Every structure is written in structure tokens, then in C-alpha cells.
Amino acid sequence: MQSLQDKASEWSGVAAADAFAIDDGNIFESLGGTPQPFVDLSTNFYTRSAIAPLFLDQRLSALIRTDLDFLLTSTRLIPGSNRVYEDEEEWFREIFSGSKKEDAIQNQYEFLIQRMGGPPLFSERRGHPALIGRHRPFLVTHRAAERWLHHMQQALDTTESIDADSKVKMMNFFRHTAYFLVAGNEMTRKQSQSVACKHATSKPAE
């Protein structure tokens, strides 16, 4: 049987070694050892407006390094259209419809900071990433993966606080991970179906 990893590599076109090249060095440290680049990226992923220049202000930058709450508050104040939440495809928008944008941004950047060598902010607040488990309610298809990656590529393109080399590594990680989740989602749905059918057959009158 083909493993999740094999499927992810085949479908994404990214070998595991390239996907996990993010672990060759410490991306969090190489980007300055602050949450800012990841906050920029996740904000750009969910929000179309370019807010990066604001954070280049040195006084704000100093605040941000010690006060993530302030940062979250400030992102709420910045006007701008939504990227993912206003996607032209309804089926894609619906994946995000149950979560508040501010929460989605925080969940994503805390995960990314943790995964790229920074402090384990996500696990301290929410536990293990459990990527497949947490994506279980959504229909993570090849098409959904491509649309997510399309937005992430655009978000990366507009994030000035991340250098070109890190962007390549991160995109390889994202591409491989997106298809890993397609494979994982398929696997858990197949398992559920077999349970479901047995259950339905044994209790037909209910």
C-alpha cells in the first residue's frame, strides 16, 4: 500500500527531502527570530491588503516582538479585503466559514512558527498540530489543495519579510503538506465509510 508520504510526494511533485528541507536549518532564526514574518505571511494569506509596511516601523516592531496580543488587535484595525474568506469559489469559502479570521490567522502563524524552529506557541495553546485530525471535518481534495496553495503562493509573494530562499523552502513544504492532507483526508474518510456501512447494515430499522 502506498504510504501517505508517497502519495504526498507523487501528487505534489515535491520529494520528501525537499519538503523537509525546512529542517536543514532553523528558518525561524534565519528570519530574525521573531514572530513577525510568520504573522505577516498568515495575515497576507487571509487578508488581501498589504500590511507589511506598517510593521517595518521600528517602534511597532519592538512592541510586536513582545506583545502578540497588540499585534492581533492592530491587524483587526487595518481595513482591507479578505483573501480566502472572499474566494470566488463558494465551495472553497465554505471550508473557512466556521472560523473567525483572527483565530485562523493566529492558528496558522503559531503553527508555522513552531514548525519552522521557533517556540512551540501552537502546542502550548492548542496541543499537538494533529494536521489530519484537525482537517477531518473538511473535504480536502486535490482541487482544494491547489486553491489553498494558489492563495499561499500569492501571500508569500507579497511578504517582504521572508527572503527568496526561505520562500522556496516554505512553498515546497506547503505543497507537499497540502497533498499529505489530501491523502490523510482520503484515508480517514475511507475508514469512516467502512465503519458507517457496517453500522447502517446492522441497524437498518433505526
Place this chain on the structure above:
Amino acid sequence: MQSLQDKASEWSGVAAADAFAIDDGNIFESLGGTPQPFVDLSTNFYTRSAIAPLFLDQRLSALIRTDLDFLLTSTRLIPGSNRVYEDEEEWFREIFSGSKKEDAIQNQYEFLIQRMGGPPLFSERRGHPALIGRHRPFLVTHRAAERWLHHMQQALDTTESIDADSKVKMMNFFRHTAYFLVAGNEMTRKQSQSVACKHATSKPAE
């Protein structure tokens, strides 16, 4: 709604801060920066024989640092009874019945090495840990968590290459994680049931 993290803390009796105290330092480095303590632990978890003294041989230890394959081969050669695979409870044994002991040992110590600050051996070979997703096929109940923890406590007790302080931190992590998986398993099963019921109801004649 209570989060997975809240349920894990309530059921395990371990606060998130204590569970993730493993991240306060780098346990992999503090244990010598080699796979050996983790290989010892996972071998002790699945195998009852005390193999630790063998690895204290300096020549073997040097080999082990550079050759995990050799190590795996050597663990296969050591006679000893099985711990988890020969558990007195059939329902617990069955959780492991589909996996080869050598694979189970390698999966566990590669995950632990990666999670405790060492090289990302697990992800390079198998992808994201995806703890909830990978445990989806098994009925991870409170009772199963306690039995798993019982064996892990015994395995830790007999692993001389791990110091007392690290053992406390690791056991807190294991206890919290075991119940995090109980909560995650419950969550994905509930999601499956609701899908299952809708499916069954709409196609009663099948």
C-alpha cells in the same frame, strides 16, 4: 465547546504547561544528542528484556550513533519476551496486532527523537506525525490510554540512559498526549457517525 487541549488536561490531570515542559530545553541534546536513549525506551516499551546494558558498550555505542540500521538489526537478535504484544488483555494486544514489532519500535523512537529536539527522522521517512489521523483506526479509549501509559511507565523505569528529570517531563508529555488522543479519537468518531447517519438515512434501501 471544550477543546482537545482542555479535555487532555482534565482527563490526564496534566496541565498543558507541564505537558510541553519538554520544550523548555532540548531533551535530545541533554540526553547526549544520540538516538540511543530513545531507542532504548521504545525497545523497552515493546520488549520486556533489558537490553540497555548492551548499548553501554562503548564500541557498540559509537556504531549506533552512525548506524541506525545496525541497531535495528541488533535489537532483533536479542531474545526477550514482548511487553505490549503479549499484554494480558486481548483488546489491548489487538491494537498492535497489525504492525511488526521492529516497525513499531522504529516509528516510536523516530517520532520521540524528532519531538524532543533531535533530527526530524520521522517526518523524513513518514511525513507529519498526524497523531490523531494515524490513530484513527484504533479505539483509543480512556482505558487504552491508561494501559499504554502503564507500559510506558514501566519502560521508562527500566531505561537507564534517561535521567530522572527527563523521565518526569517525558511522562507528563506522554500522559497528556495519551488523553489528547482519546479526545481526538472521540472527535473524529463523532464526525464519522454524523456523516454515517445522514448517509444511511438518505439511502435506506441500499
